[in-house]
Amino acid sequence: MSGTETPVLAVLRGDKHPPDMEPIEEAAVVRYTDADGLADALRGADALFVYDFLSSAVPAAWHAADRLRWLHIASAGVDPVMFPELRESDVVLTNSRGVFDDSIAEYVLGQILAFAKDLPRSLRLQAQRTWQHRESERVQGRSVLVVGTGPIGRSIARLLKAAGLRVSGAGRRERAGDPDFGTVYASDRLTEYLPEMDYVVAVAPLTEQTKGMFDARAFAAMRPQARFINVGRGELVVTADLVEALRTGAIAGAGLDVFDTEPLPPESPLWTMDNVLVSPHMSGDFIGWRNALVEVFADNFWRWRAGEPLRNVVDKKLGYVPSSG
Known part of the structure; x- marks a missing residue:
């Protein structure tokens, strides 16, 4: 002007x-x-x-x-x-x-470490003054698919790679040799690659193509040991399908910072599931x-x-x- x-x-x-x-x-x-x-x-x-x-x-x-x-x-x-x-x-x-790129990447790494090292259970046992020795998982060498290859997804990929995880991406175009993801898969073929992943991180923008992309079919394609982390938009997920996948053991856990209804309603079963980490849309808010x-x-x-x-x-x-x- x-x-x-x-x-x-x-x-x-x-x-x-x-x-x-x-x-x-x-x-x-x-x-x-x-x-x-x-x-x-x-x-x-x-x-x-x-x-x-x-x-x-x-x-x-x-x-x-x-x-x-x-x-x-x-x-x-x-x-x-x-x-x-x-x-x-x-x-x-x-x-x-x-x-928010780097702070969200740190949040995602924190969620992965919390699952691998069983930190939520440690806090629950501490509150009960219960000494219960357990073994924890390694994160090095674990496979991660970052769904969304924009700047936030790239920051996540770089930080997770530095922590020793094997990272790939899913975006609009399939390609090899990406500087941050290595291999980028096509998002419209997501269910073909989900079975290979230990962690799946959703950070895609909300569009008509991505709305509800994580539904019963997607969760059924994931391995039972896999964890799902959503730092994108709540509407990327069909919440009822996620709850069912967590309840039946189709996936091992979920770290959720965004929801299709915010604040998350008190009656939501996600609040009380032991294999779910809930935070109030704060992953980027440093x-x-x-x-x-x-x-x-x-x-x-x-x-x-x-x-x-x-x-x-x-x-x-x-x-x-x-x-x-």
């Missing part, structure tokens, strides 16, 4: 005010709003910063976006704003790819993550003001930022 024009920026903040916004407030008219006021904030706005990235308020307020040219969401996943009107519009969509999200937005804001190319531009047909993966 023109560097002499003062832009109007709508910020969907939810119950948290984004930090470090003072420089942007000096360069733009900033309208902070919650979901109820979003439509009013969008009228005449040039840009929208969806800081409350879990909100589903944007589609309902979209009719008021009469001047919008750019929308930035403070997350890597863009499914909350991938509705038909946005897809078909000229509004540029950017995301916060890159902020200390300082909110500041890091605003840094990414601010970098793009100054680029946008200067008419420079934006980073992390989402292909609205694909539903994510294109990469080599």
Whole structure:
């Protein structure tokens, strides 16, 4: 946009005010709003910063976006704003790819170690003051399939390889010689490769092609000793099928950070299963993550003001930022 024009920026903040916004407030008219006021904030706005990235308020307020040219969401996943009107519009969509890569990779390694070293049971036995010697598993040499070969998947692959695991990937295109995954399998042939894996990590973006990809057929293809870890989107999984696979021993365990309904309902059987590790959508949330999200937005804001190319531009047909993966 023109560097002499003062832009109007709508910020969907939810119950948290984004930090470090003072420089942007000096360069733009900033309208902070919650979901109820979003439509009013969008009228005449040039840009929208969806800081409350879990909100589903944007589609309902979209009719008021009469001047919008750019929308930035403070997350890597863009499914909350991938509705038909946005897809078909000229509004540029950017995301916060890159902020959570390493912290999510550390989370995945932590989950694998927790399963292999039986740490949840150790905590339960400690609470009971029970001394029960057990043997634990090695992680070195274990096979891992990372389903999703974007930046987060690549960070996971690099860290797991450094810990001695054998890593491969599953993505849109099958190929060999990938620098991080070695072999990348085609996601649409997933069940052919699942039987070879000790751990399966779901980190794929949520699209029409990936929704429900981990269903009864997928879990039946996995070996009984395998563990499933989901740090992508809850909707990648058919939850009832996962519960049944865990209940019957079709798979050995699951580490779950995302769910199709959040918060996870109190009545969900996943809460009480001994072979399930539940965390509240926090795998990427390191200390300082909110500041890091605003840094990414601010970098793009100054680029946008200067008419420079934006980073992390989402292909609205694909539903994510294109990469080599």
